[in-house]
Amino acid sequence: MQAYTQGVYEIVITDILMPEMNGVAMIKAMKDITPTQCFIVTSACEDSNYLLELINLSISQFLLKPIQTEQIIQVLHIAAKNIYNERKVKEFTEQLKQDLIHQTTLLEQYKEVVDLSSIVIKTDIHGNIVYANDQFTQTSGYTYDEILAHGHKLLRHHEMSSEVYEELWRTISSKKTWNGIIKNLKKDGSHYITDTTIKPILDEFNEIIDFISIGNDVTELYDLNEEIWQTQHEMLLILGGVAETRSNETANHVRRVAKYAQLLGELYGLSEEEVRLLYSASPMHDIGKIGIPDAILLKPGKLDADEYHIMKTHSQIGYDILKNSTRPLLQAASVIAKEHHEKWDGSGYPNALVGEDIHIYGRVVALTDVFDALSCERVYKKAWPMEKIIEFILAEKGKHFDPHLVELFMQHLDKFIAIAAQYKD
Numbered sequence: 001m002q003a004y005t006q007g008v009y010e011i012v013i014t015d016i017l018m019p020e021m022n023g024v025a026m027i028k029a030m031k032d033i034t035p036t037q038c039f040i041v042t043s044a045c046e047d048s049n050y051l052l053e054l055i056n057l058s059i060s061q062f063l064l065k066p067i068q069t070e071q072i073i074q075v076l077h078i079a080a081k082n083i084y085n086e087r088k089v090k091e092f093t094e095q096l097k098q099d100l101i102h103q104t105t106l107l108e109q110y111k112e113v114v115d116l117s118s119i120v121i122k123t124d125i126h127g128n129i130v131y132a133n134d135q136f137t138q139t140s141g142y143t144y145d146e147i148l149a150h151g152h153k154l155l156r157h158h159e160m161s162s163e164v165y166e167e168l169w170r171t172i173s174s175k176k177t178w179n180g181i182i183k184n185l186k187k188d189g190s191h192y193i194t195d196t197t198i199k200p201i202l203d204e205f206n207e208i209i210d211f212i213s214i215g216n217d218v219t220e221l222y223d224l225n226e227e228i229w230q231t232q233h234e235m236l237l238i239l240g241g242v243a244e245t246r247s248n249e250t251a252n253h254v255r256r257v258a259k260y261a262q263l264l265g266e267l268y269g270l271s272e273e274e275v276r277l278l279y280s281a282s283p284m285h286d287i288g289k290i291g292i293p294d295a296i297l298l299k300p301g302k303l304d305a306d307e308y309h310i311m312k313t314h315s316q317i318g319y320d321i322l323k324n325s326t327r328p329l330l331q332a333a334s335v336i337a338k339e340h341h342e343k344w345d346g347s348g349y350p351n352a353l354v355g356e357d358i359h360i361y362g363r364v365v366a367l368t369d370v371f372d373a374l375s376c377e378r379v380y381k382k383a384w385p386m387e388k389i390i391e392f393i394l395a396e397k398g399k400h401f402d403p404h405l406v407e408l409f410m411q412h413l414d415k416f417i418a419i420a421a422q423y424k425d
Contacts, residue, residue, distance in 0.1 A: 004030055009037070011060075011079055016043040016050055024053050031057060036086075038079055042067060119194060119215040125208055127152070127169070139217055141187030155184040157191055168198065172211055175200050181222075182215070193219045232329055233280040240283030252423050253372055254283035259419045260368035261361075267408040268360065278361050281332035285340045285365050288318025312349050315341050332361055340365040343400045355402075363402040367393070367409060370400070375420055386417070 004012075012030065016023040023041055030037050041054055044065040054062060060082065061075045114120060115133045122131035132147045140147070142154055160183055171178040177199045184192055194215030200208045240254035262279035270278065289297060292314050296307045303311055318337030322330050339362025342348035344355055348366075358366075374384045374392065384392070390413070397406040409416065 005033065010083055011038045011040060011076070013040045013042065016041060024050060024057070027054075027057050027059065038083055040075060040079060114214065117216070119213075119217065121213040121215075123211045123213070125210060127211070130210070139186075139192055140184065146187075154187075157183040157185050159183055172198050172200050173208075175202065175206075175208060181218075191219070192217055193222045229276070229280070236280055236329070236333065237283045240285070240287060252425050253376065254285075256372050256419060256423045257285065257365065257368050258282045259423065260371065260416055261364050263412070263415055263419065264364050264368060264405060264409060265360075267412060268364070268405065270360065274360075277329060277332040278336075278364060281329055281336055281361070282365050282368075284318065284322065284333040285336045285369060286314060286318065287321060287333075288314035288316065288337055291317040312341070315339075315350050335359045336361050336365050338362070340369055342366065344402050345399045348400075358402075363405060367401045367405050371409075371416065372420070376425065 012027075014023040014026060018026070021029075023043070027039055027041075030039075039057070039059040040061045040063065041059050042063045042065060043050070051062070060079045063071065063075060115135060117135075119136045119139055120131075120133040121129055121136060123129050129147055129151045132144060137144055137147065140155060146154065164180070164182075168178050168180065177197060179195075179197045182194050182196050184194065186192055195218050196213060196215035198211055198213045201210050201212055203209050237254060237258070258279050261282040262275055265275040265278045292311060296303065296310055299307065315338050319334050322334035322337060325331060325334070336359075338350065339353065339359050342351065342353045342358045342362055343366070344358070344363070346352050346354035348358075371389065371393065374389045375386075377383045390410070393401065393406060393409065397403045
């Protein structure tokens, strides 16, 4: 035993029956020093008690005497191979452990970065919030316990349609990632807007175990964009009003047409972005009138053929003023200026377009402009009574006006009349 403690041995070969200490006792003593020591035991004895003890001591091999040279070589080869493999497994395990520690450290740092810069929510497979980071509670104003207790219903803003959430849930339930803009309520009643990505987390069987949502607060950016948009809208209202004032009409005409167009666009099913463009661009529908001589524009009586021909050029003039802009808003305004006098049956101007060849913006403003023009007094006519206006619009269904738009207009006539009353001259 003294010699054993003074060195390191890969393999120990021993017999069971020895003069001073039997092999089993020696193996136990050495195992106390080196639990992983490899032992090969030889013996002429087949006593079952010895064999059971050796099995319990996890010896590598047991050889009965007499032993052949080839046999001992084979056993040594197997033992050496096992030692080598165990060593490699140990090295690999240690390396794996170090890699895991390294990866865990990195993940913790990544998580810290995300937590500091983003709003993070974790939900279960049913969409119930089970985790929210500090950034979330700071932004929303709700406590962690309030979020866990009441969930998403605390945050839902009335401007977010149910269709958005339904599409979101369909996407993530199908194991796909969803990305979009979400407007949420704060505890104090104000709002915040996030650019949000929601990803399903899958297990080894490709089944969803939970969902992770990461959002970046873009409220300031959206508020700035809204301010820019409102400024543009006000500018177009002013410019449109200038054109109308020149023809002895009130600036409220363009405000009413904008509101009518917004409502009709929504009823038609245009996207939120399209409705917004239509609403802000429609005040420019008659901007081309700035190029029409006063003698024609302000004539109190009916225009003759030549005068009417000149008056009709205001559509092309308006288009030419706006057409070279690359901005979506002014592009929409150029289309409206050019096409708001086109007619569904092709009898309009300037290009005698037919049906859906007329842009939907042009078709919407064609109807709303005429409705307002008939409702109000002009230099060349008195205001029509509502019954006569309705009769005229129905008579022009499928001729002057898009028949579907006329149906929508009539189904919601009370809303258009309410707008007229709100913005009356």
